[in-house]
Amino acid sequence: MPTALSVVIDALPYLLQGSLLTASIVVAAMLLGLVIGTFMAVGLVYGNKVVRYLLTLYLWIFRGVPVVVLLFLFYFGIFNFFGLPFSAFTAVTIVLGMTTGAYQANIFRGAILSLPQGQFKAASGLGMTDSQAIRCIILPQILRISIPAWSNEFSIILKDSALAFVIGAPEIMARTQFVASRTYQHLAMYITAGVIYFFLTWAGVMALRKLEQHVRIPGYSYNGSR
């Protein structure tokens, strides 16, 4: 009977391959979410009634429905219906991106609302158009403020990416189960997966810390970075 340790050591390269898949899903989904979230936040704050109503509906659905369900609906339902030939990887990335986009929109909206109104007024007062004011004055400030909340979102999506296997993209968690089912070393394998996730989270959070310090401006004491 192989020992727990030898099983873990044997499985490590296989799991680490999976973490590459996990990492690329997370990075792609977070970036997609960033784009969606930014546009949505601007729409939610500055848009007209119809835009705000539609975006709120989007927020409600994507925050209210579990990601597994969304994944099923999009991968087997909507993408299929429109004949979109997305691979499992693309599909997961899009669904996770759209989900985190909703959460990020909420984060950014909060940040925009927390900016003093004067910032927008001052920009308008100088003759900037609304879109110039948003691009040059509002977004650079709120993206900075949002980094800590964004890092929370990152660690959540990192773990949500395990759902990729539901549609056949075997990332860390799925691989962990495969090895455990074959070797019956469940506990050791799950702990190993936990450690890998822990380091992935840690690496991401540290990178964001660095970014946060890099773009820091005197006079802000952003939460969570004393």
Place this chain on the structure above:
Amino acid sequence: MNDKHSILKCTNISKSYDDQLILSNVSVELTKGEIKVLIGPSGGGKSTLLQCINCLVIPDSGKIVIEDHPIHLTRKPDLYRLRQQVGMIFQDFNLFDHLTALENITIALCKVKKLDKPAARKRAQIELEQVGLADKATLYPAQLSGGQKQRVAIARALAMDPKILLLDEPTSALDPTLIGEVISVIKGLADKGMTMIMATHQISLINNIADEILFMEKGRIVEQGAPSVLLGKGNESRSQGFCDKLNDLAAVEG
């Protein structure tokens, strides 16, 4: 140039928020080089009026004509053009917190006036020198004192070559020890003939530079006249109580 010809003419400006009338049929006219001061109790509508003049708040009705060009209140490009010609200074400065003093000035020059970077920097440097802050160009707003922030805000507005300057209580967020520097910059502008309309209760500004005082209460201009008249001893009008208080405060300060 005909100095008596009005540079800005606002007629019958009205504005309400949630059924509450904040401004009712207010008219203001400015000729080149003229300086008007708005005074009156808190909530009287001074800030709202100033923001209506450059359409940061769009009036519900009324007409705005700048240098004989009427402004369409519903046409965005018209508003952008208006705001380029009317500079504004806020009570709490509203510098862009993520940009240095210099960048605060260049960003509008680049984006709005479409200057190229070097030209914008040159112009910004000149304006900073004018307000005595050439050496603070690379500091962020959080690293400046209140008086310095307000002076950057003034430099930023002036860099756009405005025809008119609106000032909304430019000194009231400042420590008593910092007010002096801002007052002297404003006085300098007055000396150079800048057309201005400002809300302030700073007696020294009112006494020394105002051509006319407008007393606002409950959304109307209830009284207007030269400082000597309104603040004079014999004034028996509606604004009397308020003006007495202003005079008292000045006396206490002395």
Place this chain on the structure above:
Amino acid sequence: MNDKHSILKCTNISKSYDDQLILSNVSVELTKGEIKVLIGPSGGGKSTLLQCINCLVIPDSGKIVIEDHPIHLTRKPDLYRLRQQVGMIFQDFNLFDHLTALENITIALCKVKKLDKPAARKRAQIELEQVGLADKATLYPAQLSGGQKQRVAIARALAMDPKILLLDEPTSALDPTLIGEVISVIKGLADKGMTMIMATHQISLINNIADEILFMEKGRIVEQGAPSVLLGKGNESRSQGFCDKLNDLAAVEG
């Protein structure tokens, strides 16, 4: 009671932050009913000194004696006792934002003085009346004007029956139109014989109630004396430039 006997005695207070000496060997003594005013340029250490007196900032060295009881700077209970006897008013009020005006006063009475609820409410009501805010008892800080907030802060400090009141620029965060009400409350306290030490540049306070002015610069008291002497025309000392500026400002205000 012997009025000449000192009620508070701080000796050789020093404090540095990150190797930077902010206060160096500052000594202050107060007798009952005495009022001292701290003036001086920004960053001179006025706020730090006031906060050292009630140990909000623990001095690196020095001695504090209140009513002949020396305070052990390292013993928490001693500090809590000291702070109960020394009230403090801050520039930006520091009212508890989640409590109403009344609760702001009762919470300290209940938690620190261990009064029961009804007794605390009664006392708080009395203090609010004293500062003319009996009708605002149920409002939250966000619903009060600056002047009203500062008056609640004063009432809150007074409810603790302090022996001494420390005031750190109590009017400088207020709009010019709101300063008056706070000044008159402070003057009222002076008339009643409250012992106070305050940092302020409000000329009317300095001229009318100060027994002595302490001029602070770079962490030291470089000059002290009666207002008439320090602010008088013939003053040729180190503080001259600053006092002239204060006088100028007052003149400008007139």
Place this chain on the structure above:
Amino acid sequence: AGKLVNGIDANFPPFAFIDKTGQPSGFDVEAMDWVAKEIGMEVSHQPIEWDGIITSLLTKKIDIIASGMSITEERAKKVNFSIPYWVIKQVMVAKKDSSLTIDDILNGKKAVGVQQGTSEAKWIKQEAAKKGWNLKLHYYSSAPLAVEDVLNGRIDAAAMDDAPAKDAMGKKAVKIVGTFGMHDEEFGYAVRKEDTELLKKVNAALEKLMGTPEWTALIEKYELNK
């Protein structure tokens, strides 16, 4: 030559699992390789979450399921099955040193683990109600986890297919107590209803394979008859 994608449940050793090198492996995988070769097609094996496996087949993400799937009426409404290739018995598994008999387990107020959603889970529940067995059912997300809890002592026995039970015996201190009266089940390959051509070829190849010595060798290799 056409290409076939075979969807497998890689948590089902010895029929389908991921081997040490990270490659799909198992009795069904090797058999399918032989069948594909026989009908002149290339086959790849795609591990996929069991929950989504039939939907994946129907939406053409995969073309065939050769992965220990029992032929049931419900499934047959959606897909077509090949000829049965294996008969599976349902057994009870208990600790190696346990002295429990099948009767003890069914009528001795024992705790019994099953994988949720399986046919044995449904059958035991129905029969227990009919015959008045007083056992208590615990539902697990996979059979190996039920075995894990047999060892932990939370449950007294686990009901499962005999093949994975034998697999577990080789790796953990458990034994098979015996069958408990449930009807046998048959495994078959599943294909889409419209792929009648494919089904014909697969059936022919499968029939041929079952007559060759390779088939017995495979059974030997994966210890299905031990």
Place this chain on the structure above:
Amino acid sequence: MELSPFYQELFTSLNRGVIMSVALIVPSAVGGVLIGILAGTVRTFGSRIGRAIGDGYAAVFRGTPLVVQLFVIYFGLPNLGIYFTPYAAAVTGFTLCSGAYQSEYIRGALLSIKNGQYFGAQALGFTTFQTIFWIIVPQAIRRAIHGCGNEIIYLIKYSSLAFIVTCIELTGEGKTIATEYFRFTEVFTIIGIYYLVLVSLAMLILKKIEEWLYIPGFGHH
């Protein structure tokens, strides 16, 4: 209206599952908030050791997937002689994980309280503990309420992971039916609607709590 046997069975199971879900979510949400407040406060104001412990707790429970945490609690701890029932294991795991996230929101909120509030209380003679407990925390909770609400909504959706520890709730019941009939798409769509209702309900309750805690000057813009 007569439902087909499939739907009859489905809805009976889902209704049973939703009760279990609520039984899991409510104590975990409440426990998570309480632990979050405690851990967040310790992580901000605690002693060096307290902070280290709090930060370690938050790092582990935010850094590892909930599945792994549940697995270790349920299948791992028996190795140490600690046996949790499925329900207890699920609630423990959810509470600890949620508490870690909540502590982060609370910490952020605590840091956003201006230190003037702290000084104001100290100057009146409050002890440090009194200051934190009576002045700082009540304000921070009001600031953090949006974040905490988000976390509770996440918790509702994560509660489906209870199936790992054999605790069968909404998703688990649905999956059982779905595997029996192999009708995943329909079942999951209906489960999605159940969750949407649960989440909307939670949002409603959170809004009520928010209104109940509302004080002029906090939260609302």
